Amino acid sequence: MSTANPTADRPQGFFAALSDSMADWGGVVIDSVTTTGDLTLFSLKVFSWLIARLPRRETLLPSFYQVGVLSLPVIALTGTFIGMVLAVQSYFTFRDLGLETRLGAVINMTLVRELGPVLAATMLAGRVGCAMAAELGTMRVTEQIDALESMGADPIHYLVVPRFLACIFLIPTLTIMADFMGVVGGYVYSVSFLNIDMHHYWYNSQRFVHTFDLFSGIFKSIFFGAAIALVSCYRGFHCTPGAEGVGRAATAAFVWSFVLILVIDLMLGKMMYTAYYYWFPNASKLF
Amino acid sequence: MTDRPNLNDPPLVQARRLRVEFGRQAVLRDVQLSVPRGQTLAIIGESGCGKTVFLKTLIGLIKPTQGEVLFDGQNLQRLGDKELVQQRIRFGYLFQNAALFDSMTIGQNVAFPLRQHRQVTDSQVQELVLARLAEVGLPDSVVVKKPAELSGGMRKRVGLARALVMNPELMLYDEPTTGLDPIMSDVINELIMSTRRTHPVTSIVVTHDMRTARKVADRVVMLFPLSRLAPGEPQIIYDGPPSELDNCHDRRVRQFIHGEAGERLMELRESRTSANA
Numbered sequence: 001m002s003t004a005n006p007t008a009d010r011p012q013g014f015f016a017a018l019s020d021s022m023a024d025w026g027g028v029v030i031d032s033v034t035t036t037g038d039l040t041l042f043s044l045k046v047f048s049w050l051i052a053r054l055p056r057r058e059t060l061l062p063s064f065y066q067v068g069v070l071s072l073p074v075i076a077l078t079g080t081f082i083g084m085v086l087a088v089q090s091y092f093t094f095r096d097l098g099l100e101t102r103l104g105a106v107i108n109m110t111l112v113r114e115l116g117p118v119l120a121a122t123m124l125a126g127r128v129g130c131a132m133a134a135e136l137g138t139m140r141v142t143e144q145i146d147a148l149e150s151m152g153a154d155p156i157h158y159l160v161v162p163r164f165l166a167c168i169f170l171i172p173t174l175t176i177m178a179d180f181m182g183v184v185g186g187y188v189y190s191v192s193f194l195n196i197d198m199h200h201y202w203y204n205s206q207r208f209v210h211t212f213d214l215f216s217g218i219f220k221s222i223f224f225g226a227a228i229a230l231v232s233c234y235r236g237f238h239c240t241p242g243a244e245g246v247g248r249a250a251t252a253a254f255v256w257s258f259v260l261i262l263v264i265d266l267m268l269g270k271m272m273y274t275a276y277y278y279w280f281p282n283a284s285k286l287f
Numbered sequence: 288m289t290d291r292p293n294l295n296d297p298p299l300v301q302a303r304r305l306r307v308e309f310g311r312q313a314v315l316r317d318v319q320l321s322v323p324r325g326q327t328l329a330i331i332g333e334s335g336c337g338k339t340v341f342l343k344t345l346i347g348l349i350k351p352t353q354g355e356v357l358f359d360g361q362n363l364q365r366l367g368d369k370e371l372v373q374q375r376i377r378f379g380y381l382f383q384n385a386a387l388f389d390s391m392t393i394g395q396n397v398a399f400p401l402r403q404h405r406q407v408t409d410s411q412v413q414e415l416v417l418a419r420l421a422e423v424g425l426p427d428s429v430v431v432k433k434p435a436e437l438s439g440g441m442r443k444r445v446g447l448a449r450a451l452v453m454n455p456e457l458m459l460y461d462e463p464t465t466g467l468d469p470i471m472s473d474v475i476n477e478l479i480m481s482t483r484r485t486h487p488v489t490s491i492v493v494t495h496d497m498r499t500a501r502k503v504a505d506r507v508v509m510l511f512p513l514s515r516l517a518p519g520e521p522q523i524i525y526d527g528p529p530s531e532l533d534n535c536h537d538r539r540v541r542q543f544i545h546g547e548a549g550e551r552l553m554e555l556r557e558s559r560t561s562a563n564a
Binding site: 142146152153 | 375378383390
């Protein structure tokens with residue numbers, strides 16, 4: 001066996017460094033394309049199982065409990081504070097413009113359209129997505145996924161589909177909870193601490209926030225849930241060995257999920273409001 | 288061993304010119320191996336020589352880069368998902384660290400294959416689970432425990448019970464005695480032998496424990512790391528009965544079975560010298 005230093009034989013100088021750098025960038029591009037392709041195939045397998053055969057009740061319930069019930073308190077708490085923070089941040093600007101009675105409209109519209117769904121999804125990505133990636137990553141490293149496969153069980157059907165269903169079915173309820181608690185938090189802070197008139201607060205909220213705003217937020221959340229489940233499970237399945245690998249999978253699951261949530265939010269938000277104002281050109285606007 | 292396999296029967300498992308690569312790193316190269324029904328084959332070799340990769344390739348957990356695996360005459364690479372599942376029910380696999388599902392109890396772990404593939408009532412499942420656990424010497428009280436509450440030896444035995452619960456035709460053992468004390472290692476060896484006595488099973492045991500190889504196997508195959516072989520040299524450097532291992536003239540086989548470091552010590556000294564220079 002050769003024990004020579006492998007770097008000693010490599011060419012030195014500017015052109016060697018340039019070619020190394022190009023090779024590194026090429027590697028990054030190839031990795032990105034490969035990962036995107038892998039994630040797409042992974043998602044297609046999940047969808048094909050949804051059509052072919054749904055998981056059993058006993059595998060679904062723990063995922064639903066983990067995603068829905070256990071996430072509820074943290075999402076309610078953060079929703080409440082976001083409502084209050086919105087009231088604090090908006091109040092001074094609106095007071096200077098003499099529009100403080102419209103605070104309710106701004107807080108509630110921002111909550112149901114954007115912050116409620118995005119916040120609920122972000123909390124879900126942090127709490128559930130990371131846990132999914134770490135759990136599945138540990139199962140990969142300790143050969144539990146191989147064990148499933150060796151016993152004739154499809155790991156995607158057994159492990160991913162229940163988590164995917166739990167995310168897409170329960171994220172709308174979590175979003176509703178975030179919206180509701182945010183509305184309550186914003187109202188309590190505005191009326192109790194900022195002395196906004198209660199009647200005007202609700203009147204303006206009712207006037208400017210429509211059912212469509214609520215619907216758009218809940219509708220978007222389903223896509224956020226799907227992205228969180230697919231990305232987190234994918235990262236867990238492709239975890240590299242060791243504690244560092246599991247940690248990286250959990251971190252990557254959150255980062256990827258968060259980026260995807262924002263990208264989906266932008267795209268769906270644009271599409272839905274373009275369609276809405278096309279069909280309802282006379283819909284009331286805030287100003 | 289009793290009941291020698293009939294070598295005229297078609298082999299149960301066949302690996303044909305198997306090549307496995309991970310990225311640019313080749314782990315197996317042109318490995319050819321046939322295992323007749325009823326045989327207990329031990330695959331020995333140093334860490335990193337590709338024993339576990341070979342075992343996983345045999346049941347399709349790793350797809351070979353080239354070559355094929357035939358199980359009972361069927362090419363596993365050409366089977367669809369459903370057919371592959373049907374074939375996998377015929378395998379039992381004891382993983383290196385047992386690979387028990389952390390989230391389930393011992394009873395649920397052992398019952399898992401039954402619930403996946405058979406229409407059985409709860410009482411039938413319980414009966415079968417307790418029978419399998421008793422077979423590997425575990426009391427009924429373990430069924431409600433989680434894997435984390437058991438010792439390494441007990442986890443291995445639960446893994447064995449789970450692998451046997453579907454009455455497999457082929458048992459694959461990946462390092463069954465690694466990490467166990469000598470007494471528990473011997474218990475596992477006895478269980479491998481009693482499994483063969485009580486079930487009509489073909490076994491492949493991957494191990495670097497020579498006591499295990501000599502005790503349980505009818506035949507021993509030694510794999511050598513590809514990185515240490517000359518181009519074109521076969522990766523299987525010994526294939527024969529365990530009794531002939533001591534008469535083997537290959538220096539690499541003798542070094543392994545006697546646990547001698549040989550030229551590895553010189554390599555270690557050289558790397559230390561170059562690191563200090």
